[in-house]
Amino acid sequence: MESGKILIMSAIFISGLAVGLLCSYYFFISSVTYPVEIGPDQIIPVTDQNYFPYVHKILSEANDSVHMIIFDVKYYPDFPDSLENVLLDDLIRLAKNGIKVKVITDQYLTEKPVLTYLRENGIEIKYDTQDRTTHSKLIIIDRKYVFVGSTNWGFYSIEKNHEANVLVYSKKLAEQFLNYFNGIWNEN
Structure with missing residues (x-):
């Protein structure tokens, strides 16, 4: 019993x-929603922990260029499989395959080792001028995809925080943001 x-x-x-x-x-x-196919003139909200799968997917399909403005980028050498490192590795893979990758960041939070790591792997990087804070979070991929929103590339932003972004497929919008990017790039 x-x-x-x-x-x-x-x-x-x-x-x-x-x-x-x-x-x-x-x-x-x-x-967590996983990336859907996005066509011309579509807008998709990308919130919270949905950011990584969307950015990773679009970066993995890039074949022309990546232009990025970001306030804070982190690199975690002790955690090589972290989502943040995977995105950095996406950029490095693209650069090594001959795709132009340019990043503008702010000097305030972004640590020097991550910039050294990216530069050593073929990514062009510039700081914005010291008299301006670069708080933008913008990625233009292949002159047609635009991510714009609040997510930095660090553990809390990608894996913990509430963040709001949009993914837009628009060559016209991408061109306008690319002009914005080039204006900042050429100031430095």
């Missing part, structure tokens, strides 16, 4: 664990 109670208790415990895992999947993991 005692072994029957243990068996029933074990079954209840395992059932509860299974229900808990399913609920956590439904409420947490399934809340």
Whole structure:
């Protein structure tokens, strides 16, 4: 009789664990949306932890250029598989494959080792002027995709914070933002 109670208790415990895992999947993991195909003149909101899969997907398909303005970029050598490092590796892979990658960042938070790491791997980097704070978060990919919003490239921004961005497929908008980028690039 005692072994029957243990068996029933074990079954209840395992059932509860299974229900808990399913609920956590439904409420947490399934809340991350994965990139959908985006066509001309489409706008997609990219919020919170959805930022990484969208940016990673579009970068993985880039074949012409990447122009980026960002306030803060982090590199985590002790965590090579971190999402932030994966995005940096995307940029490096593109540069090594002959795709032009240019980054403008601010001197305030971005640490020197990440800039050295990127420069050593073929990425052109400039600081904005010291009398201006570069707080923009902008990525122009292949002169047709534009990410603009609030996400920096650091652990908290990509993996923890509430962040709001949009992905726009528009050659016209990309051209306007590229003119903005080039204006800042040429000032330095």
